[in-house]
Amino acid sequence: MSTNGKPKFAMYWAAACGGCEIAVLNIHEKILDVDANFEVVFWPVAMDAKYKDVEAMEDGSILLTLFNGAIRNDENEYMAKLMRQKSKILVAFGSCANEGCMPALANLYNINEIIDTAFTTPTTDNPQNIRPNTSYSVPEGELHIPTLFPAVRTLDQVVPVDYYMPGCPPESHQIAAVIDLVIQVLQGKAELPPAGSVIGAGGSTVCDDCPRTRNEKKIKKFERIQNIMIDPDLCILEQGVLCSGPATRSGCTALCPKAGSPCIGCYGPAEGAEDYGSRLMTAVASVIDSNDPAEIERIFEGIPDPVGQFYRFNLAGSLLRFSKSAWKG
Amino acid sequence: MSDQFEPVIIGFTCNWCSYRAADMAGTARMKYAPNIRLIRLMCSGRLDPTFVLKAFAGGADGVMITGCHPGDCHYVEQNYKALRRFIILKKTLTQFGIEPGRLKLLWASAAEGAIFTDEVNKFVEQVRELGPLQWPTSGGGLERMFAVPEHMLVKEVTA
Numbered sequence: 001m002s003t004n005g006k007p008k009f010a011m012y013w014a015a016a017c018g019g020c021e022i023a024v025l026n027i028h029e030k031i032l033d034v035d036a037n038f039e040v041v042f043w044p045v046a047m048d049a050k051y052k053d054v055e056a057m058e059d060g061s062i063l064l065t066l067f068n069g070a071i072r073n074d075e076n077e078y079m080a081k082l083m084r085q086k087s088k089i090l091v092a093f094g095s096c097a098n099e100g101c102m103p104a105l106a107n108l109y110n111i112n113e114i115i116d117t118a119f120t121t122p123t124t125d126n127p128q129n130i131r132p133n134t135s136y137s138v139p140e141g142e143l144h145i146p147t148l149f150p151a152v153r154t155l156d157q158v159v160p161v162d163y164y165m166p167g168c169p170p171e172s173h174q175i176a177a178v179i180d181l182v183i184q185v186l187q188g189k190a191e192l193p194p195a196g197s198v199i200g201a202g203g204s205t206v207c208d209d210c211p212r213t214r215n216e217k218k219i220k221k222f223e224r225i226q227n228i229m230i231d232p233d234l235c236i237l238e239q240g241v242l243c244s245g246p247a248t249r250s251g252c253t254a255l256c257p258k259a260g261s262p263c264i265g266c267y268g269p270a271e272g273a274e275d276y277g278s279r280l281m282t283a284v285a286s287v288i289d290s291n292d293p294a295e296i297e298r299i300f301e302g303i304p305d306p307v308g309q310f311y312r313f314n315l316a317g318s319l320l321r322f323s324k325s326a327w328k329g
Numbered sequence: 330m331s332d333q334f335e336p337v338i339i340g341f342t343c344n345w346c347s348y349r350a351a352d353m354a355g356t357a358r359m360k361y362a363p364n365i366r367l368i369r370l371m372c373s374g375r376l377d378p379t380f381v382l383k384a385f386a387g388g389a390d391g392v393m394i395t396g397c398h399p400g401d402c403h404y405v406e407q408n409y410k411a412l413r414r415f416i417i418l419k420k421t422l423t424q425f426g427i428e429p430g431r432l433k434l435l436w437a438s439a440a441e442g443a444i445f446t447d448e449v450n451k452f453v454e455q456v457r458e459l460g461p462l463q464w465p466t467s468g469g470g471l472e473r474m475f476a477v478p479e480h481m482l483v484k485e486v487t488a
Binding site: 077108149150151153273274275277278279281282284285286288290291293296297300303305306307310318319320321323324325327328 | 377378379382383385386399406409410412413414416417418420421424425426427464465466470474475
């Protein structure tokens with residue numbers, strides 16, 4: 001591979017949907033700045049390069065790696081370790097790498113349940129009831145596919161991470177700002193934030209960016225958003241629709257509440273919140289307008305899937321990380 | 330020493346009522362199971378669900394939340410917040426596979442040392458019955474969970 005003396009840039013996806021890559025491309029003409037300032041050495045979605053090319057690189061020779069995706073299988077883990085070894089700055093990019101995101105909701109189930117769901121549900125045409133094997137012999141040799149772990153992990157549960165950039169996906173204006181910053185650092189015009197910082201996000205909550213009017217919240221019943229007409233100016237949580245704004249880090253400019261949809265928490269825990277779901281449970285419990293245990297139970301029946309609601313993006317990054325059935329079978 | 334399972338219980342008490350109840354039990358020389366480790370908060374309303382999850386993730390087998398009787402809270406109505414958090418937390422923990430019997434809420438006034446000791450003893454027996462929780466985030470369980478046998482390790486995969 002030719003080298004032009006520019007600092008090297010890489011981006012990798014582990015257990016992810018590809019939205020993070022789209023978000024990077026969504027910075028539009030700024031992508032030309034990336035090309036002008038960096039040599040892109042590895043980016044499976046955008047260019048052809050093999051793992052063995054990365055393996056052949058010198059340790060620490062990639063300046064910046066944006067790693068998106070959670071660690072679901074041993075291939076993800078291998079690549080996380082490899083990218084860590086080859087990169088100076090490793091950024092956990094996007095919700096999956098930061099806190100598990102959607103893939104981590106599988107942490108509520110054990111592997112057999114997951115495989116059964118994928119291979120035996122009525123929508124799957126699998127009359128012979130075939131299951132994937134991690135290795136298979138063919139005349140040409142042995143084939144391997146990655147082995148699933150019992151649970152999804154975040155990137156920093158596998159390797160040390162330098163910076164955290166939350167969001168599902170990170171907003172393009174935040175990505176552009178971070179890229180600008182890195183370029184300025186390269187030119188000696190700025191300094192990198194302290195290691196371990198959350199970058200490309202705010203230090204407050206989504207509520208702080210939300211333009212809706214807030215009064216004292218008193219909830220007697222949780223509503224599904226499709227069943228009511230949302231008042232365009234009033235706090236969504238006040239209207240009985242569970243909004244994750246109070247627990248979620250700012251940075252997205254409150255896009256969803258502005259569009260009339262509740263925050264679902266993709267920017268992860270607000271500054272200082274150790275467990276996202278706890279912060280949200282605390283907030284929700286505070287606004288229930290009842291002191292009667294039976295009535296409180298009844299109101300909470302409006303949240304039929306509490307883990308899915310409170311840990312939608314954060315199960316792998318939560319204190320408990322997975323359900324008992326994930327590790328006990 | 331018997332070899333029966335001794336559960337580790339974390340108990341949260343409020344400064345004004347339930348801690349005083351425990352204090353009263355102490356000064357009155359009432360005995361109760363030593364399995365419970367009490368942590369004093371100013372109010373049960375201070376109880377962040379994080380504390381409970383951290384206890385379970387750190388190796389506790391049961392958690393007991395205690396506070397002033399409804400209407401008696403020294404911060405007007407914060408114990409009602411604790412009640413609501415307890416209810417939603419219990420629902421969430423059940424979905425995590427943690428038996429509802431491992432979490433208990435108790436109201437105890439400063440005069441109720443006897444009730445406090447009774448309830449602690451009952452809770453310890455209840456958790457003993459449920460057995461150890463041993464959440465893998467404590468005690469090295471994670472390493473076992475994510476250990477991949479050497480022969481299964483992917484050495485090189487084409488992108």
